[in-house]
Amino acid sequence: MEAVKTSDNKLFVPSLPTLWPGMLLSNARPGALPPFSSPSARYFYFARNAVWLTMKMLRLDGGEVLMPSYHHGVEVEAVVDAGATPRFYRVGARWDVDLADVAKRIGPKTKALYLIHYAGFPGPVDAMRKLADEHGIPLIEDCALSLLSSDGATPLGTTGDVGIFCLYKTLPVPNGGALVVNGPRQYSLPEPPAPPLASTFSHTVSALLQNLELRGGAVGRGLRGLVRSVGHGTVKAASIQRVATGTQHFDRRHVDLGMSPLTKRIALAQDLEAIVEARRRNYFFLLGRLRDVSPPLFNQLPPGVCPLFYPMVVQDKEALLARLRDRGIDAIDFWKRFHPACDPSEFPEVAQLRRTILEIPCHQDLSPEVMAEVAEAVRDALKAERRPSQRTG
Ligand SMILES: Cc1ncc(COP(=O)(O)O)c(C=O)c1O
Numbered sequence: 001m002e003a004v005k006t007s008d009n010k011l012f013v014p015s016l017p018t019l020w021p022g023m024l025l026s027n028a029r030p031g032a033l034p035p036f037s038s039p040s041a042r043y044f045y046f047a048r049n050a051v052w053l054t055m056k057m058l059r060l061d062g063g064e065v066l067m068p069s070y071h072h073g074v075e076v077e078a079v080v081d082a083g084a085t086p087r088f089y090r091v092g093a094r095w096d097v098d099l100a101d102v103a104k105r106i107g108p109k110t111k112a113l114y115l116i117h118y119a120g121f122p123g124p125v126d127a128m129r130k131l132a133d134e135h136g137i138p139l140i141e142d143c144a145l146s147l148l149s150s151d152g153a154t155p156l157g158t159t160g161d162v163g164i165f166c167l168y169k170t171l172p173v174p175n176g177g178a179l180v181v182n183g184p185r186q187y188s189l190p191e192p193p194a195p196p197l198a199s200t201f202s203h204t205v206s207a208l209l210q211n212l213e214l215r216g217g218a219v220g221r222g223l224r225g226l227v228r229s230v231g232h233g234t235v236k237a238a239s240i241q242r243v244a245t246g247t248q249h250f251d252r253r254h255v256d257l258g259m260s261p262l263t264k265r266i267a268l269a270q271d272l273e274a275i276v277e278a279r280r281r282n283y284f285f286l287l288g289r290l291r292d293v294s295p296p297l298f299n300q301l302p303p304g305v306c307p308l309f310y311p312m313v314v315q316d317k318e319a320l321l322a323r324l325r326d327r328g329i330d331a332i333d334f335w336k337r338f339h340p341a342c343d344p345s346e347f348p349e350v351a352q353l354r355r356t357i358l359e360i361p362c363h364q365d366l367s368p369e370v371m372a373e374v375a376e377a378v379r380d381a382l383k384a385e386r387r388p389s390q391r392t393g
Contacts, residue, residue: 011328011373012213012221015309017363019172019207019266026269033148033272034157035165035178042189043264045243045257047144047166047177048078049192052255054162054179055082057187058138063111065140066102069338069347070095070354071116075142076339077250084111088342093349094297099127106135115160116142119308119359120279121298122151125159138162144177145169148276150304158182168245169308170363171270172211173263174203175245192258196241200260203245214365275364276306282362282371283307289375293382297357309334309359312378316385317358323381324360329374332359 035041044050055061061083067076070091079086089105090098095118102113113132115123125141132139141160143149147170149156157163157180167176175195181187209227212220243254283301290296290312297311309332314320317333324331334357338344344351360378362371 011370011377012217013329013361013366013370013374014210014214015330015332015359015361016169016207016210017172017365018211018214019204020211021208023172023266023269028265028268029271031268031272033150034155034163035180036268036272037155038158038163038180040181042179042191043259044177044179044192045175045195045254045259046245047142047164048074048250049255049257050164050177050179051075051078051140051142052082052250053189054140054164055079055084057189058112058140058162060084060111064107064109065112065114066105066110067114068097068116069342070118070335070350071339071342072144072335073337073339074248074250075114075116075144076341079114080341081250081252081255085109086339086341088347090347091350091353093352095121095123095353097123097128099124099131102128103131106131106137110135110137112138112140114140114142116144117146117149117156119311120146120149120306122146122149122156122302122305125151125154125156129159132161140164145308147171147306148272149306152302152304154304161185167259167263167267170275170306171267172207173266174200174207174260175243176259176263176267178259192256195243195257195260197260199241199243200262202242204262211365278364278366279307279362280305281368282366283310285368285371286310286360286362286375286378289372290378293379307362310362312358312360313356314358314382314385315356317356319385320358320381323384324358324377327377327381329377330361334359 031037064085064087065079067086067088068091069088076086090101113128115128117123128139138161141157141163143157143163144166146156147165163180165178167173209224213224280301287296294312297313321331336354
Protein backbone atom coordinates (compact mmCIF):
# COMPACT_ATOMS: atom_id res chain seq x y z
CA MET A 1 0.00 0.00 0.00
CA GLU A 2 1.61 3.15 -1.16
CA ALA A 3 0.73 6.80 -0.82
CA VAL A 4 2.37 9.40 -3.02
CA LYS A 5 3.01 13.11 -2.86
CA THR A 6 1.05 15.58 -4.90
CA SER A 7 2.73 17.86 -7.43
CA ASP A 8 3.06 20.68 -4.89
CA ASN A 9 5.02 18.25 -2.71
CA LYS A 10 2.17 17.86 -0.27
CA LEU A 11 1.51 14.57 1.39
CA PHE A 12 -1.99 13.17 1.60
CA VAL A 13 -2.42 11.55 4.97
CA PRO A 14 -6.12 11.17 5.80
CA SER A 15 -7.12 10.56 9.41
CA LEU A 16 -9.08 7.40 8.55
CA PRO A 17 -8.22 4.41 6.35
CA THR A 18 -9.48 4.63 2.76
CA LEU A 19 -11.42 2.13 0.69
CA TRP A 20 -9.41 0.16 -1.86
CA PRO A 21 -11.68 -0.84 -4.77
CA GLY A 22 -10.64 -4.50 -4.52
CA MET A 23 -12.16 -4.60 -1.03
CA LEU A 24 -15.61 -4.36 -2.59
CA LEU A 25 -15.05 -7.66 -4.36
CA SER A 26 -13.04 -9.66 -1.82
CA ASN A 27 -14.45 -12.74 -0.17
CA ALA A 28 -15.34 -12.88 3.50
CA ARG A 29 -12.71 -14.21 5.93
CA PRO A 30 -13.67 -15.79 9.24
CA GLY A 31 -13.87 -12.94 11.78
CA ALA A 32 -11.53 -13.96 14.56
CA LEU A 33 -12.03 -10.91 16.75
CA PRO A 34 -15.07 -9.33 18.37
CA PRO A 35 -17.57 -8.15 17.44
CA PHE A 36 -17.29 -10.32 14.30
CA SER A 37 -16.50 -13.47 16.26
CA SER A 38 -19.43 -13.06 18.65
CA PRO A 39 -22.74 -14.81 17.92
CA SER A 40 -24.54 -12.21 20.06
CA ALA A 41 -23.29 -9.21 18.03
CA ARG A 42 -25.88 -6.65 16.94
CA TYR A 43 -24.94 -4.04 14.40
CA PHE A 44 -25.97 -0.38 14.19
CA TYR A 45 -25.19 2.69 12.17
CA PHE A 46 -23.03 4.12 14.97
CA ALA A 47 -21.62 3.01 18.32
CA ARG A 48 -23.71 5.72 20.01
CA ASN A 49 -26.87 3.79 19.11
CA ALA A 50 -25.45 0.78 20.93
CA VAL A 51 -24.75 2.94 24.01
CA TRP A 52 -28.34 4.19 23.99
CA LEU A 53 -29.79 0.71 23.55
CA THR A 54 -27.56 -0.66 26.32
CA MET A 55 -29.13 1.79 28.76
CA LYS A 56 -32.59 0.55 27.80
CA MET A 57 -31.61 -3.12 27.60
CA LEU A 58 -30.00 -3.15 31.06
CA ARG A 59 -32.79 -0.95 32.44
CA LEU A 60 -30.37 1.72 33.53
CA ASP A 61 -32.70 4.58 32.65
CA GLY A 62 -33.63 6.28 35.89
CA GLY A 63 -30.37 5.21 37.53
CA GLU A 64 -26.81 6.53 37.66
CA VAL A 65 -23.96 5.35 35.48
CA LEU A 66 -20.39 5.94 36.68
CA MET A 67 -18.41 7.17 33.67
CA PRO A 68 -14.85 8.42 33.09
CA SER A 69 -14.22 12.16 33.24
CA TYR A 70 -12.13 11.65 30.08
CA HIS A 71 -14.82 11.02 27.48
CA HIS A 72 -15.79 12.06 23.96
CA GLY A 73 -19.13 13.53 25.02
CA VAL A 74 -21.37 11.77 22.52
CA GLU A 75 -21.42 8.57 24.61
CA VAL A 76 -22.46 10.69 27.62
CA GLU A 77 -25.18 12.32 25.49
CA ALA A 78 -26.49 8.87 24.54
CA VAL A 79 -26.61 7.86 28.22
CA VAL A 80 -28.47 11.06 29.14
CA ASP A 81 -30.88 10.78 26.20
CA ALA A 82 -31.76 7.24 27.26
CA GLY A 83 -32.79 8.56 30.67
CA ALA A 84 -29.80 7.66 32.86
CA THR A 85 -27.71 10.11 34.90
CA PRO A 86 -23.95 10.15 34.35
CA ARG A 87 -21.59 10.57 37.31
CA PHE A 88 -17.87 10.87 36.71
CA TYR A 89 -14.68 9.33 38.06
CA ARG A 90 -11.07 10.48 37.90
CA VAL A 91 -8.71 9.59 35.07
CA GLY A 92 -5.03 10.49 35.42
CA ALA A 93 -2.55 12.21 33.13
CA ARG A 94 -1.63 8.95 31.37
CA TRP A 95 -5.18 7.86 30.61
CA ASP A 96 -5.05 5.83 33.83
CA VAL A 97 -8.35 5.10 35.55
CA ASP A 98 -8.24 5.90 39.28
CA LEU A 99 -9.74 2.69 40.66
CA ALA A 100 -9.79 3.98 44.24
CA ASP A 101 -11.84 6.95 43.03
CA VAL A 102 -14.23 4.65 41.16
CA ALA A 103 -14.71 2.51 44.29
CA LYS A 104 -15.27 5.61 46.42
CA ARG A 105 -17.95 6.97 44.11
CA ILE A 106 -20.07 3.84 43.87
CA GLY A 107 -23.23 4.54 45.87
CA PRO A 108 -26.73 3.16 46.29
CA LYS A 109 -27.91 4.92 43.11
CA THR A 110 -25.07 3.57 40.94
CA LYS A 111 -26.56 1.14 38.46
CA ALA A 112 -23.56 0.45 36.19
CA LEU A 113 -19.85 1.10 35.64
CA TYR A 114 -18.68 2.44 32.28
CA LEU A 115 -15.11 1.93 31.09
CA ILE A 116 -13.61 3.47 27.94
CA HIS A 117 -10.52 1.91 26.37
CA TYR A 118 -8.63 4.86 24.91
CA ALA A 119 -7.30 4.60 21.34
CA GLY A 120 -6.73 0.85 21.64
CA PHE A 121 -4.92 1.01 24.99
CA PRO A 122 -6.64 -1.30 27.47
CA GLY A 123 -8.15 0.18 30.60
CA PRO A 124 -8.16 -1.84 33.86
CA VAL A 125 -11.00 -4.06 32.78
CA ASP A 126 -10.38 -6.92 35.24
CA ALA A 127 -10.32 -4.61 38.24
CA MET A 128 -13.46 -2.86 37.00
CA ARG A 129 -15.13 -6.24 36.50
CA LYS A 130 -14.29 -7.13 40.10
CA LEU A 131 -15.70 -3.86 41.41
CA ALA A 132 -18.87 -4.29 39.37
CA ASP A 133 -19.31 -7.86 40.65
CA GLU A 134 -18.75 -6.81 44.25
CA HIS A 135 -21.62 -4.35 43.89
CA GLY A 136 -23.83 -6.59 41.75
CA ILE A 137 -23.94 -4.08 38.88
CA PRO A 138 -23.07 -4.46 35.18
CA LEU A 139 -19.89 -3.28 33.51
CA ILE A 140 -20.12 -1.58 30.11
CA GLU A 141 -16.93 -1.76 28.06
CA ASP A 142 -16.75 1.01 25.48
CA CYS A 143 -14.37 -0.06 22.70
CA ALA A 144 -15.47 2.61 20.20
CA LEU A 145 -11.80 3.60 19.86
CA SER A 146 -10.44 0.09 20.32
CA LEU A 147 -11.73 -2.24 17.64
CA LEU A 148 -9.35 -5.22 17.06
CA SER A 149 -7.43 -4.45 20.24
CA SER A 150 -6.57 -6.94 22.96
CA ASP A 151 -5.18 -6.86 26.47
CA GLY A 152 -2.54 -9.53 25.94
CA ALA A 153 -4.58 -12.50 24.81
CA THR A 154 -7.96 -11.11 25.91
CA PRO A 155 -9.82 -9.20 23.20
CA LEU A 156 -11.26 -5.92 24.44
CA GLY A 157 -15.02 -5.95 24.72
CA THR A 158 -15.29 -9.52 26.05
CA THR A 159 -15.00 -8.90 29.81
CA GLY A 160 -17.80 -6.40 30.39
CA ASP A 161 -21.44 -7.47 30.46
CA VAL A 162 -21.62 -5.50 27.24
CA GLY A 163 -18.95 -4.54 24.71
CA ILE A 164 -19.56 -1.61 22.35
CA PHE A 165 -17.57 -1.05 19.15
CA CYS A 166 -17.29 1.49 16.34
CA LEU A 167 -16.27 -0.02 13.00
CA TYR A 168 -15.72 3.02 10.81
CA LYS A 169 -12.90 4.56 12.84
CA THR A 170 -10.63 1.55 12.25
CA LEU A 171 -11.94 -0.04 9.03
CA PRO A 172 -12.75 1.62 5.68
CA VAL A 173 -16.49 1.09 6.00
CA PRO A 174 -19.24 3.67 5.37
CA ASN A 175 -20.85 3.27 8.82
CA GLY A 176 -21.12 0.77 11.63
CA GLY A 177 -21.22 0.20 15.35
CA ALA A 178 -21.75 -3.01 17.28
CA LEU A 179 -23.04 -4.30 20.58
CA VAL A 180 -21.86 -7.59 22.03
CA VAL A 181 -23.55 -9.15 25.05
CA ASN A 182 -21.19 -11.33 27.08
CA GLY A 183 -22.21 -13.95 29.63
CA PRO A 184 -25.27 -16.15 29.87
CA ARG A 185 -28.01 -13.50 29.88
CA GLN A 186 -30.02 -13.33 26.65
CA TYR A 187 -31.77 -10.25 25.37
CA SER A 188 -34.09 -10.14 22.47
CA LEU A 189 -33.06 -7.08 20.54
CA PRO A 190 -34.77 -5.73 17.48
CA GLU A 191 -32.83 -5.88 14.20
CA PRO A 192 -32.50 -2.22 13.23
CA PRO A 193 -33.39 -1.27 9.67
CA ALA A 194 -30.65 -0.66 7.11
CA PRO A 195 -29.75 3.01 6.58
CA PRO A 196 -30.75 4.92 3.44
CA LEU A 197 -28.86 3.51 0.45
CA ALA A 198 -27.90 6.99 -0.65
CA SER A 199 -26.13 7.63 2.64
CA THR A 200 -24.07 4.45 2.35
CA PHE A 201 -23.32 5.23 -1.28
CA SER A 202 -22.16 8.74 -0.50
CA HIS A 203 -19.77 7.62 2.30
CA THR A 204 -18.48 4.75 0.16
CA VAL A 205 -17.73 6.99 -2.80
CA SER A 206 -15.98 9.46 -0.56
CA ALA A 207 -13.75 6.67 0.92
CA LEU A 208 -12.98 5.41 -2.61
CA LEU A 209 -12.04 8.92 -3.73
CA GLN A 210 -9.76 9.31 -0.73
CA ASN A 211 -8.09 6.11 -1.81
CA LEU A 212 -7.66 7.50 -5.29
CA GLU A 213 -6.02 10.59 -3.90
CA LEU A 214 -3.86 8.49 -1.59
CA ARG A 215 -2.54 6.54 -4.55
CA GLY A 216 -2.93 9.02 -7.36
CA GLY A 217 -1.27 12.21 -6.15
CA ALA A 218 -2.24 15.32 -8.11
CA VAL A 219 -4.32 13.42 -10.69
CA GLY A 220 -6.25 11.64 -7.97
CA ARG A 221 -6.72 14.89 -6.09
CA GLY A 222 -8.06 16.66 -9.19
CA LEU A 223 -10.45 13.85 -9.91
CA ARG A 224 -11.60 13.77 -6.33
CA GLY A 225 -12.28 17.50 -6.41
CA LEU A 226 -14.26 17.15 -9.62
CA VAL A 227 -16.33 14.19 -8.46
CA ARG A 228 -16.98 15.91 -5.15
CA SER A 229 -18.32 19.07 -6.73
CA VAL A 230 -20.56 17.10 -9.09
CA GLY A 231 -21.51 14.85 -6.18
CA HIS A 232 -22.52 17.77 -3.94
CA GLY A 233 -24.77 19.09 -6.68
CA THR A 234 -26.38 15.70 -7.16
CA VAL A 235 -26.88 15.21 -3.43
CA LYS A 236 -28.57 18.59 -3.22
CA ALA A 237 -30.67 18.10 -6.34
CA ALA A 238 -31.92 14.70 -5.26
CA SER A 239 -32.22 15.82 -1.60
CA ILE A 240 -30.32 12.70 -0.67
CA GLN A 241 -30.34 11.88 3.00
CA ARG A 242 -26.75 11.56 4.15
CA VAL A 243 -26.34 10.65 7.79
CA ALA A 244 -22.89 11.89 8.72
CA THR A 245 -20.60 9.70 10.79
CA GLY A 246 -17.99 10.97 13.24
CA THR A 247 -20.20 13.83 14.42
CA GLN A 248 -19.96 15.31 17.88
CA HIS A 249 -23.55 14.98 19.05
CA PHE A 250 -26.19 12.36 19.65
CA ASP A 251 -29.29 12.72 17.50
CA ARG A 252 -32.37 10.78 18.60
CA ARG A 253 -33.69 10.76 15.03
CA HIS A 254 -30.92 8.29 14.10
CA VAL A 255 -31.10 6.00 17.11
CA ASP A 256 -32.92 3.23 15.25
CA LEU A 257 -30.63 3.21 12.22
CA GLY A 258 -28.84 -0.03 11.51
CA MET A 259 -25.65 -0.84 9.64
CA SER A 260 -25.55 -1.19 5.88
CA PRO A 261 -25.02 -4.67 4.37
CA LEU A 262 -22.11 -3.18 2.45
CA THR A 263 -20.32 -2.39 5.72
CA LYS A 264 -20.55 -6.02 6.74
CA ARG A 265 -19.26 -7.12 3.38
CA ILE A 266 -16.25 -4.79 3.49
CA ALA A 267 -15.54 -5.49 7.17
CA LEU A 268 -15.57 -9.26 6.74
CA ALA A 269 -13.24 -9.04 3.75
CA GLN A 270 -10.50 -7.32 5.79
CA ASP A 271 -7.32 -9.01 6.92
CA LEU A 272 -7.74 -7.99 10.53
CA GLU A 273 -4.40 -9.34 11.72
CA ALA A 274 -2.57 -7.46 8.98
CA ILE A 275 -4.36 -4.26 10.04
CA VAL A 276 -3.26 -4.68 13.65
CA GLU A 277 0.28 -5.38 12.51
CA ALA A 278 0.44 -2.33 10.21
CA ARG A 279 -0.92 -0.01 12.87
CA ARG A 280 1.55 -1.33 15.44
CA ARG A 281 4.44 -0.94 13.00
CA ASN A 282 3.44 2.66 12.26
CA TYR A 283 3.00 3.45 15.92
CA PHE A 284 6.45 2.06 16.79
CA PHE A 285 7.90 4.07 13.95
CA LEU A 286 6.47 7.34 15.31
CA LEU A 287 7.50 6.44 18.83
CA GLY A 288 11.08 5.91 17.69
CA ARG A 289 11.21 9.09 15.60
CA LEU A 290 9.40 11.44 17.97
CA ARG A 291 10.30 10.46 21.50
CA ASP A 292 13.33 12.79 21.62
CA VAL A 293 11.30 15.85 20.62
CA SER A 294 8.01 15.08 22.35
CA PRO A 295 7.86 12.89 25.48
CA PRO A 296 5.46 10.08 24.55
CA LEU A 297 2.29 9.49 26.50
CA PHE A 298 3.17 5.79 26.41
CA ASN A 299 6.68 4.47 26.02
CA GLN A 300 5.38 1.01 25.25
CA LEU A 301 2.89 -0.65 22.99
CA PRO A 302 1.67 -3.60 25.08
CA PRO A 303 1.08 -6.91 23.28
CA GLY A 304 -2.29 -7.08 21.54
CA VAL A 305 -2.85 -3.31 21.34
CA CYS A 306 -4.21 -2.05 18.01
CA PRO A 307 -3.51 1.70 18.21
CA LEU A 308 -6.18 3.93 16.71
CA PHE A 309 -3.69 6.80 16.39
CA TYR A 310 -0.47 8.10 17.93
CA PRO A 311 -1.38 10.40 20.83
CA MET A 312 1.04 13.30 20.81
CA VAL A 313 1.38 15.80 23.64
CA VAL A 314 1.74 19.37 22.38
CA GLN A 315 1.64 22.81 23.94
CA ASP A 316 -0.20 24.66 21.23
CA LYS A 317 -2.73 22.39 19.55
CA GLU A 318 -4.09 24.96 17.14
CA ALA A 319 -0.68 25.94 15.77
CA LEU A 320 0.47 22.32 15.39
CA LEU A 321 -2.77 21.30 13.71
CA ALA A 322 -2.49 24.15 11.23
CA ARG A 323 1.14 23.28 10.41
CA LEU A 324 0.42 19.59 9.94
CA ARG A 325 -2.66 20.22 7.82
CA ASP A 326 -0.60 22.56 5.73
CA ARG A 327 1.72 19.62 5.04
CA GLY A 328 -1.26 17.42 4.09
CA ILE A 329 -1.52 15.51 7.37
CA ASP A 330 -5.02 15.26 8.75
CA ALA A 331 -4.17 15.32 12.45
CA ILE A 332 -7.14 15.63 14.81
CA ASP A 333 -7.74 17.59 17.98
CA PHE A 334 -8.50 14.80 20.45
CA TRP A 335 -11.41 15.38 22.83
CA LYS A 336 -11.31 19.09 23.49
CA ARG A 337 -14.51 19.38 25.52
CA PHE A 338 -16.06 17.93 28.65
CA HIS A 339 -19.72 17.01 28.54
CA PRO A 340 -21.60 19.81 30.35
CA ALA A 341 -22.62 17.38 33.13
CA CYS A 342 -18.94 16.95 34.08
CA ASP A 343 -17.23 19.74 36.03
CA PRO A 344 -13.73 20.41 34.57
CA SER A 345 -12.48 21.96 37.80
CA GLU A 346 -12.94 18.60 39.50
CA PHE A 347 -10.65 16.85 36.99
CA PRO A 348 -7.57 19.01 36.30
CA GLU A 349 -5.50 16.21 34.72
CA VAL A 350 -8.25 15.55 32.21
CA ALA A 351 -8.57 19.27 31.49
CA GLN A 352 -4.83 19.25 30.75
CA LEU A 353 -5.19 16.20 28.46
CA ARG A 354 -7.95 17.97 26.58
CA ARG A 355 -5.68 20.95 26.02
CA THR A 356 -2.69 18.95 24.83
CA ILE A 357 -3.41 15.70 22.94
CA LEU A 358 -3.35 15.51 19.15
CA GLU A 359 -4.10 12.41 17.07
CA ILE A 360 -1.39 11.62 14.55
CA PRO A 361 -2.64 9.04 12.00
CA CYS A 362 -0.92 5.63 12.03
CA HIS A 363 -3.51 3.56 10.18
CA GLN A 364 -3.06 0.62 7.84
CA ASP A 365 -2.97 2.63 4.60
CA LEU A 366 0.22 4.44 5.58
CA SER A 367 3.43 2.84 4.34
CA PRO A 368 6.78 3.10 6.17
CA GLU A 369 7.86 5.71 3.58
CA VAL A 370 4.83 7.85 4.32
CA MET A 371 5.34 7.42 8.06
CA ALA A 372 8.89 8.70 7.64
CA GLU A 373 7.48 11.84 5.99
CA VAL A 374 4.84 12.20 8.70
CA ALA A 375 7.51 11.97 11.42
CA GLU A 376 9.64 14.56 9.63
CA ALA A 377 6.67 16.91 9.27
CA VAL A 378 5.82 16.54 12.96
CA ARG A 379 9.43 17.24 13.95
CA ASP A 380 9.46 20.36 11.77
CA ALA A 381 6.16 21.54 13.20
CA LEU A 382 7.42 21.04 16.75
CA LYS A 383 10.63 22.92 15.96
CA ALA A 384 8.63 25.81 14.56
CA GLU A 385 6.47 25.77 17.69
CA ARG A 386 9.55 26.20 19.83
CA ARG A 387 11.06 29.05 17.80
CA PRO A 388 10.20 32.22 19.75
CA SER A 389 10.05 34.35 16.58
CA GLN A 390 7.32 32.08 15.15
CA ARG A 391 5.34 32.15 18.35
CA THR A 392 5.14 35.90 18.49
CA GLY A 393 4.46 35.96 14.77
C1 LIG B 1 -15.55 6.62 23.65
C2 LIG B 1 -16.59 6.74 22.57
N1 LIG B 1 -17.73 6.07 22.69
C3 LIG B 1 -18.69 6.12 21.73
C4 LIG B 1 -18.50 6.89 20.61
C5 LIG B 1 -19.56 6.94 19.56
O1 LIG B 1 -19.10 6.38 18.37
P1 LIG B 1 -19.95 6.57 17.03
O2 LIG B 1 -19.40 7.76 16.34
O3 LIG B 1 -19.74 5.31 16.27
O4 LIG B 1 -21.34 6.75 17.44
C6 LIG B 1 -17.34 7.63 20.45
C7 LIG B 1 -17.13 8.46 19.26
O5 LIG B 1 -16.08 9.00 19.02
C8 LIG B 1 -16.34 7.56 21.45
O6 LIG B 1 -15.19 8.22 21.34
